Amino acid sequence: MKVKGGLRSEKVRLNGQLAVDKDAELGDAMLRGAIVCGGLLSADRLELGLFGPSSVGELGGGRLRVRRSRMGALKNLVSSGGAASLKAGTIEGDQVELQYTEADVVKGGNVVIGPGCKIGRVEYSRELRVDSRAQVGQRVRI
Template sequence: MTEENVRDLKMVGTTTSAGGRFRNVKLTGESVFSGDVDCFKLANTGEFIVNGSLRAIELKITGECKVQGSLQALSARGRGELMVSSGVRGENIKFTGSIEVGVDCEAGTLEVDGAINVAGLLSADWLELNMYGPCRAREIGGTTLLVKRSKATKLLNLLKSSGQAKLTADQIEGDKVELDHTEAGVVRGNNVKIGPGCEIGRVEYRDTLEVHKSSVVKESIRQ
């Protein structure tokens, strides 16, 4: 797709589109696409639904986005609620609010202030999770994994789910792993720091391990 052979799309109010290939897409209000959307840039203010897959080089969301298929974006930023029925792939994702992914979520850099729920694998070279609500992933993997609970409450109105701000995962593995308020079966890493409020079944580490006095690690193994 080149910029010369596609057009811009602007939708305002309550609108529908068949989908297709576009250059720049600007949405304001309530927008529904009945098929796949492939574009260079997409900016949304309000609510939009894609009854297919969404692919964009640059994605900016303010409000609510529902994608029935998969989501691919080189850069994705936003505030509100993002729900993807299939998988998510992105190079740079930064989001404030809640993210729900039906399969796997893969990113180069993933920064989330809020809550995230991934049914499968959550992987990122750099993961920074600042929790305002309950978070869940079956497995988490990456290079640098930083998870903490925020003391602020200003984002609670963005989260539909209510509950304790903590991360639950079966397995977490990275080179550098720092976890607060996390419940996990197995944690693996070179340098592992278990902060406050954690309950870990087993930690396998190569270089260093720190465990906060308020946390429980049932078994630790240096490899």
């Protein structure tokens, strides 16, 4: 699905690719595939199962979970079409769980940095867990 301009929706369930030129404001979103968002992708609750290369300017919301789907992991073994990963400038949420994500800054209350992540700076207020297969520059409790 390609959206010229912005996107606003209370509930989204999508298998495939989503491309939004500007901001996307979502309530409850479950996306399986790849996403490209030129601006801010915000959601009260976001479940993103990565199947291909994805990017967002900024990602924000309540509960954010980014994982590589099983098919995305298999695709990476047999295809050269681009890694199933997410690139973002800033990610901010109350609860943040990331895998295979590259970001400059991650901010949150409870933050889990999983395998395949490359994060420049993490700011957290309650709890931070970092997988041994992740790279994190600065860790700051606020």
